[in-house]
Amino acid sequence: MRFLVLDDNPDDRLVAIRFLSHEFPDAEADEVFDKAGLERALARGGYDAVVTDYMMQWINGIQILEIVKRHWPDCPVVLFTGSGNEEVAVEAMKAGADDYVVKSAHRMARLPLAVRHAIERSTAKRRLAQVETHLQRLTDALDVGVFRATPEGALLSCNPAFLRIIGRSTLEEARGASIEGLFSPSGSDEVRGAERESVTAKREMEVRRPDGSRVWARVSERVGGEDGRTVVDGLVEDISERRALEEGLRARTLALQDADRRKDEFLAMLAHELRNPLAPILNAATVVRYRTASLSDTRVQDACMIIERQVTTLSRLVDDLLDASRVSQGKITLHPEIIDLGVAVTQAVEMVRPLVEARQQALAVHLPPAPVRVRADLTRLTQVFANLLNNAIKFTPRGGQVGITVAQNGEDVVVRITDTGMGIDPTLLPRIFDLFTQGDVSLDRAQGGLGIGLTLVKQLVEMHGGAVTAESAGAGQGSAFTVRLPTSNS
Known part of the structure; x- marks a missing residue:
């Protein structure tokens, strides 16, 4: 020494x-x-x-x-x-x-x-x-915020992680900030005078930063006495990522539950739709086979027409199912070429005209005077417009009106299909294009269909580089579907 x-x-x-x-x-x-x-x-x-x-x-x-x-x-x-x-x-x-x-x-x-x-x-x-x-070095190196404050909310000290979480740069800046609820543990009114007995509190809260962003924080606090005064020692952990994962998992779970429900509804509807044509086919076939001798040619013709119509229905259902499967698996291949969009619309109108006439409806078609060129697969684009028109016709009562209009809008062409039918419930609009989504799931409804047509429409339009939207003022107010496609100059 x-x-x-x-x-x-x-x-x-x-x-x-x-x-x-x-x-x-x-x-x-x-x-x-x-x-x-x-x-x-x-x-x-x-x-x-x-x-x-x-x-x-x-x-x-x-x-x-x-x-x-x-x-x-x-x-x-x-x-x-x-x-x-x-x-x-x-x-x-x-x-x-x-x-x-x-x-x-x-x-x-x-x-x-x-x-x-x-x-x-x-x-x-x-x-x-x-x-x-x-x-202090360990505290400064932590990813968890550490702070000390008074029960009234006056910040005494903190580490860099705390400043980072609340979006401040310095202790002085943080002291001047008003961070609602961060230093207000539950029961603080009771513990302000508790200088010897500690009180702990844990909670999760959303903290708003000066730049407008928000973070979710888990706050753990210990309120106790030191040197004759009450202080709050706390930890603040940024749990935004965990909350996002939880929200994503919750949304995923709800989506899976909804998909499972719609799958069950679809299977029930599929069984119903496939069963409906079988009885008429069986009856008509029985008439043709066993009673031809005693029946007039007219009765035989009617029976054959029933068979043809119901088999066509079955074929359409199977085609829709196959198309839905191919699109979901990415197995549909387009064969695009430069076409006049009016040709696809005209072909679609011709496909649904028998149904329009049977229901005694008015079908208005408005095409531009000059051809509108698009690069598309004519067959698939015709299928898109036919599906949309078919939907509009099915959900519009007898005597109602259905319309399809083609108009140039800048570098895009807009095709709008409207009807005066039953409309779309506002709660259904956000998921109207989801697979198996239907506004009416009762098995006794008259319109038919599996609820996959609009899904095919959306996927086929997007494969063409376009977009499709739906709108409706509500039940009984009709509906409108808008397809937007890029035009081609070549």
Whole structure:
């Protein structure tokens, strides 16, 4: 150990060194009694402790204390003097002295103990500072926000992760921010006065950042007392990713449940739709086979027409099922060529005209005077318009109106199919193009169909680089479907 002893009285220096040597046999002591000696001592390096007289001719102990603490902040300093004035002791301790010893025969014996205690306290402070520095570095490296605040919401301290989560750059900026609810643990009214018993609270909340973004945070708080005041120590974890995963999983689960429900409805509808034509076919076939001899040609013709119509229905259902399967598996291949869009519309109109006439409806067709060129698969595009027209006709009552209009709109062509039918429920519009979606799932409805036609329409239109939308003012207000396709200049 090395000690520095400052006193301009040689007898007092000798007494001090003797007491220190008795307590610390292996210690070395440097004596200083003037300014030059102090400068040499400061140049030598640090000491384990400094013992200085309070009042010397060339300097006083308070000034020595300031010089030592400026050079060696952790070095303990013990002052001793011939005055027993308490005011001197208070002044010395306020200035940063580690202890104070009065020069007297019986009190000087306390000097070694005061020095030892000063060294121990200094060592403990240094170790505590090292631990605090280590903990601060760990806290700063955490991805979890750490903060301390008052129960009223005044931020006292925080780590960088906390600032990052709340979208602030500095502690001062965070202190000036109003973060609603972040420092208001449940039961805070009850714990504001609880200085000894700790209270904990955990919750999840949404934090709004200055840039308008939001993050979900899990806040864990401990409210307790420290130094006679109530403080809130908390952890803030950014759980936005976890919440997004949970929301995605929840949405996925709901989607799977909805898909499963619609699958069950579809299977029931499929069984119904496939069964409906079988009875007429069987009856008509029985008539043709067993009763031909007793029936007129007209009855035979009617029976054959029934068979033909119902087999056509079955064929259409099977074709729709096959197309839906091919599209979902990416097995449909288009054969695009430059065509006049009016040709596809005209062919689709001819396909549905018998149904229009049977239902005694008015079908209005409006085509532009000049051909509109698009690059498309004529067969598939005709199928799109036929499906949309067929839907409009089925869900429009007898005597109603159905229309299809083709118009150029910039570099696109817009085909709009309208009707005065039953309309579309607003809750159904967002998923009207989903597979197996139907507005009416009762098995006794008259329109028929499997609910896959609009799905095919959407997929085929998108394969052509276009888009299709649906709109309706509600039940009984009719509906409109709009197909937008890019035109071709070649």
